[in-house]
Amino acid sequence: MNYPFTSEDFKSEPYWWDRTERSETGDNSLPTRTDVLVIGSGYTGLHCALLTASAGRQTTVIDAEAAGWGCSTRNGGQISGEIKPGYDELSRRYGNAGAYALVKEARNALDWLGEYVAEQDIDCDYRQCGRFTGAHSPRQFRKLVASTRQQPPGLEQDLRVVTARDQAGEIDSEYYYGGLVNDRHCSLDPLKYHSGLLKLALKSGSQVISYCEATRVEKTSDGFKVSTNRGAIHARDLVVATNGYTGSVTPWQRRRIIPIGSYMLATEPMDLLRANQLMPGQRVFGDTRKVVVYFRRSPDGRSLLFGGRVSVFESDPVKSLPALRREMLRIFPQLEDVKISHTWMGFVGYTFDRLPHMGKQDGAYYAMGYCGSGICLASYMGNRLGLQLLGKAEGNCAFSDPAFHTRSLYSGKPWLLGASVRYFQLRDRLS
Numbered sequence: 014m015n016y017p018f019t020s021e022d023f024k025s026e027p028y029w030w031d032r033t034e035r036s037e038t039g040d041n042s043l044p045t046r047t048d049v050l051v052i053g054s055g056y057t058g059l060h061c062a063l064l065t066a067s068a069g070r071q072t073t074v075i076d077a078e079a080a081g082w083g084c085s086t087r088n089g090g091q092i093s094g095e096i097k098p099g100y101d102e103l104s105r106r107y108g109n110a111g112a113y114a115l116v117k118e119a120r121n122a123l124d125w126l127g128e129y130v131a132e133q134d135i136d137c138d139y140r141q142c143g144r145f146t147g148a149h150s151p152r153q154f155r156k157l158v159a160s161t162r163q164q165p166p167g168l169e170q171d172l173r174v175v176t177a178r179d180q181a182g183e184i185d186s187e188y189y190y191g192g193l194v195n196d197r198h199c200s201l202d203p204l205k206y207h208s209g210l211l212k213l214a215l216k217s218g219s220q221v222i223s224y225c226e227a228t229r230v231e232k233t234s235d236g237f238k239v240s241t242n243r244g245a246i247h248a249r250d251l252v253v254a255t256n257g258y259t260g261s262v263t264p265w266q267r268r269r270i271i272p273i274g275s276y277m278l279a280t281e282p283m284d285l286l287r288a289n290q291l292m293p294g295q296r297v298f299g300d301t302r303k304v305v306v307y308f309r310r311s312p313d314g315r316s317l318l319f320g321g322r323v324s325v326f327e328s329d330p331v332k333s334l335p336a337l338r339r340e341m342l343r344i345f346p347q348l349e350d351v352k353i354s355h356t357w358m359g360f361v362g363y364t365f366d367r368l369p370h371m372g373k374q375d376g377a378y379y380a381m382g383y384c385g386s387g388i389c390l391a392s393y394m395g396n397r398l399g400l401q402l403l404g405k406a407e408g409n410c411a412f413s414d415p416a417f418h419t420r421s422l423y424s425g426k427p428w429l430l431g432a433s434v435r436y437f438q439l440r441d442r443l444s
């Protein structure tokens with residue numbers, strides 16, 4: 014389906030997939046036995062596999078689709094190292110020390126990722142670009158200003174207030190009433206990052222098998238038997254790294270993950286002068302609305318990559334494209350004449366407490382529930398999970414502590430989501 018506003022070469026797949034060819038995964042035959050079996054080949058699964066294979070454990074990673082097909086090659090490439098609940102909310106739940114540990118660990122994950130990409134020399138357009146968070150109302154602007162003065166002890170960050178009068182230096186939009194800049198936040202090309210990890214995982218000796226779906230997990234006397242569409246495999250250790258795509262094969266995790274569709278579009282390339290005027294820097298952008306939008310320029314600076322949660326039940330990004338484009342035009346009405354070249358979507362893994370979780374359930378390791386901040390959290394927690402599996406103390410992680418709860422009657426289908434998204438949309442409009 015094409016629209017008057019889509020380009021001639023319009024594609025309903027991620028912009029990133031057009032930019033970089035996927036790496037080969039090599040030998041694709043499923044062994045009958047392995048030391049460590051990882052289900053899911055995104056950032057979580059690969060980071061975990063890298064560690065276990067490097068430590069000499071025979072490691073097999075399987076994915077129901079092409080390696081990296083999930084969120085890890087279709088995200089917006091914005092890296093924050095922040096978790097969704099704020100310090101005050103976390104303090105009420107876990108006390109000051111618990112809140113501090115969680116916020117600090119997420120921030121450490123951001124530093125860790127930057128160091129990892131540099132050390133491993135992964136070519137993925139990693140950039141410490143900073144983030145501009147726009148206030149969608151004067152009240153929200155006052156809240157942003159207050160947040161710079163009320164930072165918890167030991168967790169202070171350099172945050173710079175930008176008034177509406179000065180914001181043209183950040184963004185050419187009258188939609189916002191000023192905003193806040195956090196210079197620590199970063200960006201990358203998610204597929205290039207994933208390809209770099211895939212190469213490292215293969216080099217470490219991991220086997221990565223695409224189009225191999227786990228269909229049944231059974232416990233055995235010495236580990237697990239996992240049935241797949243390509244035969245059965247026995248594993249001493251099992252790692253569940255399926256995040257927003259967690260299915261019925263791991264029902265305990267499925268009951269704890271709320272898959273929420275996130276939709277993106279890319280504009281066709283603009284001339285650089287125009288793109289520079291729109292967003293003079295290369296920052297990543299978000300705003301204060303509860304129903305989030307996020308956007309940035311592509312690494313070559315010419316396209317706008319715009320994402321948001323525009324549809325609740327629709328999972329066809331082409332059908333949701335007009336609504337997503339309307340959101341973009343609310344912020345940038347001057348882009349009415351710019352054609353859309355790509356649209357796509359993926360399922361973000363949310364949790365009921367809006368925190369990521371990792372641990373061991375029925376003998377199987379898992380890390381998931383990054384609530385849309387998975388580039389650094391999935392990478393970091395995949396790495397910590399690998400360390401835990403190897404019995405190393407460095408694998409200790411604050412996100413292992415909070416209990417991973419579900420809700421009664423929830424089986425993995427978010428039937429209440431529609432009502433809650435509409436509630437938050439209404440609140441955004443009222444505020």
Ligand SMILES: Cc1cc2nc3c(=O)[nH]c(=O)nc-3n(C[C@H](O)[C@H](O)[C@H](O)COP(=O)(O)OP(=O)(O)OC[C@H]3O[C@@H](n4cnc5c(N)ncnc54)[C@H](O)[C@@H]3O)c2cc1C
Binds near residue numbers: 057088254277
């Ligand atoms: C549109 C969009 C934009 C986003 N933007 C950002 C962003 O800007 N910044 C950020 O930090 N995060 C963002 N995210 C979230 C981020 O991409 C994810 O949190 C992260 O990639 C999760 O990585 P993962 O390895 O845990 O899961 P995934 O990369 O989703 O991998 C899970 C894999 O498990 C496989 N799988 C599932 N079930 C089975 C089975 N039974 N057998 C075999 N394989 C199976 C799936 O095929 C999938 O490939 C975004 C997500 C989306 C969808």
